[in-house]
Amino acid sequence: MAQKQKISSLESLPQDLLGDIISKVAKYGHRDIRNCLQVSHELAIACQDGRVSKNLNLMPLAINPLATLNKYQPLMEKCLQAGNPEAHYIQGIKEYFYNDNIEIGLPHLQASAEGERRMEEGKKYLDKLEWAKSTTRSDRCWTNIKESLEGIPILQETVLL
Template identity: 25%
Template sequence: MESPLTVLPRELTTEVLGRVASSSIADLYNAKLCCKELFGAAEEEYVHKQITLDKIPIIQWSEDRKISDFLNKCRQSRNPEALFRKGVVDYFGGKDVSDAIRCLQEASKSGHSEASYTMAVIWLFEGGESSKQKGLKMLSGMQKSRIQKRRIKNCRERLESIVVNILVDNASILKQQPTCCVMGHQRKKRRFYWGEEIDEDDNIACDACTCDEELTAIRKAIRWTTTAYAAEN
């Protein structure tokens, strides 16, 4: 039976498949099996740029040629999530750091919030007043409301979940101990209310204190993975 999508103009078919790809990789795969026309449209760069990678692990513990080729095509199509993943793994792993930063910057410009958060952290780690101010400005701009602060928490947890699963081998990360706040402010400790962790964000003395909190969290994740690796070797 012919799919209704095959009678649509190619551009519209591609647009529809892009929407399908952004919500379910399985549904896109099923659409590709319908007919040759849909298979061809699903292989276009636009579709691969939109495709969700939620079901594909960030860290591939064993080599899978098909997945590797697929992710490479997503990166070539400028898929923000694919660029973010490569940027994080390569930067913290110390592989082609310049290219890793380019990937993260491109993903950030596409609206990928985790990439923007990661770039802010990187600027803080890189050292130098110019880089620090750039990181401060980025993180401050991402925390204008409680909703945005909650999004920052999600970004931090996402980055932590990746970092603890790779061997961090970047001198900028391992050797630097950046401190943003130079005023010696004290931040109130987190408290719990009815089982929910609550940040005392309204009581943070300055934006720099907030940045120090983010750096502390990422450094803890880095220490965990480097300590675990050292214990195994």
């Protein structure tokens, strides 16, 4: 008769709750998720939750987006399907700059900019500018940003059809 393995209190939680917990761990990086995958069957199942892929911290991969061309492609596809903003950023950079595919690259970059974490960061900055009291300071900052961006030259190639 096979002996049943004892599971921890954490592993005995419902899968939905485990998925929520693991999705918060995912914000710290893929190594932590890899460790969860190796700990137990229950945690490995929870790692398959879409919230984990959406929240997975991919910033180390964003430093070198071309590294995701081969080695991390399955992970990238899973994160893109889950709407991970960093995955969209990496894919946008690859498509726009490496593959010279503006039509595919820009929507990915837009999805990244609209990502949940970016929104939270933006709200924090706006709160620092006390925009809820008055938009004067934030409007002035936005004007300064736009003026500084005007000085960045962008070369656009003419495409002959």
